[in-house]
Amino acid sequence: MKYLGVIFRMAGGLALFLYGMKVMSDGIQQAAGDRMQRIINFMTGNRFMAVLTGLVVTTIVQSSSAVSVMMVSFVNAGLLTLPQSIGVTMGANIGTTVTAWIVSLIGFKIDIAAFALPAVGIGFVMKAVKWKHQHLGEAFLGFGFLFLGLEFLTTALPAIDSDSLSFITSVSDLGFLSLLIGIGIGTVVTVIMSSSSAATAIIITLAFGKLINFDMSAAMILGANIGTTINAPLAAIGGTTAAKQAALVHVLFNVLGVIMALIFFRPFVILVDYITPGPRDGGGITTHLAMFHTVFNLGTTILFLPFLKQFATLVSFLMKDTGVVPASPKAYKFEYPLALYNAPELAIVQAEKEIRDMAGLASSMYRKISAALHSIPAASEKESLVSTLVAELKRQEATADEMREELTCFLIECTRQQLNYRSERHISQLLRIIADLEEMTDDCYSISFILERSIKKDLIFKHKEMAALTPYVGLVETSLGFIREHVGNPLTEEQIRYARTLEEEIDKGRNKLRKLGRKRIEAGENVKTELLFIDLVRRVEKIGDYCFDISKTLSTRDKGA
Numbered sequence: 001m002k003y004l005g006v007i008f009r010m011a012g013g014l015a016l017f018l019y020g021m022k023v024m025s026d027g028i029q030q031a032a033g034d035r036m037q038r039i040i041n042f043m044t045g046n047r048f049m050a051v052l053t054g055l056v057v058t059t060i061v062q063s064s065s066a067v068s069v070m071m072v073s074f075v076n077a078g079l080l081t082l083p084q085s086i087g088v089t090m091g092a093n094i095g096t097t098v099t100a101w102i103v104s105l106i107g108f109k110i111d112i113a114a115f116a117l118p119a120v121g122i123g124f125v126m127k128a129v130k131w132k133h134q135h136l137g138e139a140f141l142g143f144g145f146l147f148l149g150l151e152f153l154t155t156a157l158p159a160i161d162s163d164s165l166s167f168i169t170s171v172s173d174l175g176f177l178s179l180l181i182g183i184g185i186g187t188v189v190t191v192i193m194s195s196s197s198a199a200t201a202i203i204i205t206l207a208f209g210k211l212i213n214f215d216m217s218a219a220m221i222l223g224a225n226i227g228t229t230i231n232a233p234l235a236a237i238g239g240t241t242a243a244k245q246a247a248l249v250h251v252l253f254n255v256l257g258v259i260m261a262l263i264f265f266r267p268f269v270i271l272v273d274y275i276t277p278g279p280r281d282g283g284g285i286t287t288h289l290a291m292f293h294t295v296f297n298l299g300t301t302i303l304f305l306p307f308l309k310q311f312a313t314l315v316s317f318l319m320k321d322t323g324v325v326p327a328s329p330k331a332y333k334f335e336y337p338l339a340l341y342n343a344p345e346l347a348i349v350q351a352e353k354e355i356r357d358m359a360g361l362a363s364s365m366y367r368k369i370s371a372a373l374h375s376i377p378a379a380s381e382k383e384s385l386v387s388t389l390v391a392e393l394k395r396q397e398a399t400a401d402e403m404r405e406e407l408t409c410f411l412i413e414c415t416r417q418q419l420n421y422r423s424e425r426h427i428s429q430l431l432r433i434i435a436d437l438e439e440m441t442d443d444c445y446s447i448s449f450i451l452e453r454s455i456k457k458d459l460i461f462k463h464k465e466m467a468a469l470t471p472y473v474g475l476v477e478t479s480l481g482f483i484r485e486h487v488g489n490p491l492t493e494e495q496i497r498y499a500r501t502l503e504e505e506i507d508k509g510r511n512k513l514r515k516l517g518r519k520r521i522e523a524g525e526n527v528k529t530e531l532l533f534i535d536l537v538r539r540v541e542k543i544g545d546y547c548f549d550i551s552k553t554l555s556t557r558d559k560g561a
Contacts, residue, residue, distance in 0.1 A: 016149030019142075047087045047308050051301060054091020059098050067092040068232040068250050074349060075246040083312045085246040089253055090301040093225065097294040099197035100221075103204050104286035119144030179219040179262060186223020196228035200293065207285050214280055218269065218292050222258045225296070229254050245315050252315065257300035271295065348414060348423065348430075351407055352488035355430060358403050358437045359484040365396050365444040366480055366543065370473050372451060377466060386452045393448045400441035407434050429553050433487060436546040436553075440480075443546075447539050450532060459529040468516055469537070472509035475502060476540050479547040491554045499551035506544040513537045 058067045071088045074080040080088070119140050126137025174181070190199040200221055207217040229251040236247035261268055269292070276291040278284040304311060372389050379385050411427050411434075454460060461469070479502045486495065517534045521527055 012149075016145055019145055019149070047083065047305060050084045050087025051091040051094070051305065054088035054093075055095040056091070057088075058092040058095025067095070068229070068247075071250075072232050072236050072243050072246050075243050080246075082242060082245055082249070082315065083308055086249050086253070086308050086311055087305075089246075089250050090305065093254070093257075093297040094294070094301060096196060096228070097290070097297055100200050100204060100290040100293045103201045104290040117144065117148070120148070173213075176262075178216060179222075179265060182216045182219025183223035183226065183258065183262075186220035186225075187227040188223075189220070190224040190227025191230050196224040199224040199227065204286050204289050207289055214285055214288065215269075217285070217289055218265075221289065221293050222261055222296065225254045226258055241319065245319050248315050248319055249311070252318075253300070253304065253311075256304075257296065260300065260303070261296055268292075268295070268299075348411075348427065351410060351414075351430065354403065354407055355433060355437070356484065356487050358400060358407070358434065359480075359487045361396055361400055361403070362437050362440040362444065363477075363480050363484045365393055365441055366477060368392060369444055369447050369451075370477055372448075373466070373469065373473060376451065376455070377460075377463070382455045386448070386455050390445075390448045390452050393445045397441045397445040400438050404434050404438040429556070432553050433550050436550050440543050440546045443539050443542050447536060450536050450539065454529070454532055457528070459526065459532050461529065461533055462520075462525075465516065465520075465533055468513055469533075472506070472513060472537070473540060475506050475509060476544045476547070478502060479506065479544050483547045483550050486554060487550065489554065491551060496551065496555045499548060499555075503544060503548040503551075506541060510537055510541040 054067060054071075057070075068089065071080065071085050071092075075082065075085050121144075123137045123140030123142070123144055127141060128137070186199060186203065189202070190196050193199055203212075203217050203220045203224070206212050207214065212220075232247035232250040233244075236243045272288060272292045272295055273280055275295070276284075276288050278287065280288045368389060372385065375385060376382055408431060411431055415424065415427055479499070482495075482499060482502070491499070514534060514537060517530045517537070521530045
């Protein structure tokens, strides 16, 4: 019965620790929302800032796994390059050592409940009150649960005697083999918990209770650094080659670091003992293990940071970009980030990337229309040219329809999760942009039918009409390129003025071309040809209207937040 009670206390304490960490991480991420995304993108300009970014964000969120998933999502969305992601990974590894220091300095030296329970109380009140910083209350609540779970662990684990951990004890004095076994145990435990911070807390607690020696504890901490890499590959499933390369970076960096630590294990331990005050035995083992964890991650970062570009080249060589594009947009998946962290704000980044691709698809369709308008007058096989155009645009328009359906379903699913106000507003704006982009592709497809009808019925536009139409079509193409470049990002005042100027020029061009069509009808030209010409102008102008509507949506992204 004694051991049964200890097991229940351990299980409850561990569950409370993990739950507190998740609630705190989710609360901070939801409170930050898309601002966290922009901070990361802004701060990763060079390798040192990338490391600092990973360190700061992981220290705040208290989850290197969450940061690694965030990093993979950003690389997949094209917001981070592979070298930048390596720097973020290095910084995240350093940031995750904060948990070890909290456990070693606070967990065994002060009354945790003295501030854990007030944190729970404050967090509950902040979360219950309807105000814009509600998610910070969730972060406080998670912080309190985390430390309450830690208190249960620190009081339950010392009640276990060494006989209960006879396997670990029996393999603790086998030299190098013991280190390998310890790494294996640490890896497995971390994979099961999906949290290196929780695994490290348990390892330090076991060491404090003299249930495992320092070498075995240190080896298990090294294993925890390998086990935590499991989340990045999971997040990269179904992603781009760049996202998979970013996930491979996390795995390779941690594994290579552990191999280096194994090779120089004894000098490494001597260095830790030298820079850590106090003896390693007794209560001092906790600070020595925390220092071991910090020196390991800091040392590997210092070692690999000068060779960041070479490391990126190695990863690109090991996982080559085949250049194969999935045949269907349904290939992208969002399940893993949502299932692991219940933080749809991170997955929205991927949706923005797909929306940019959708804008690129609309732009591609329009460019084909523009090229056809230039080619038709001089083409010898006009009917074949437009038939090919209609077939190509039909396929692309079907792809756009599927993208709208998939992205809309995903974003609606995100709204069913717990979101902050900024993210809810952002999703509604993204849904409007998706609808406008899909309408653009419909109009492009319709224009191809207009061109096909003009050829089949021999209603060919005259040279003067085509000369007037060319700059008008070019204005809309410029507007569409502007949207493709800026979709997903808030527009500055100068950019909004530029978009409005384009829209005004498009409207002037439409009025001019309509007058031209009416004058030609009055002059006795073929009525059907001129009506077809006016219909073409109207369709092109509608695409320009959608571009301006998207510009207005992007201009209001940050207002009211």
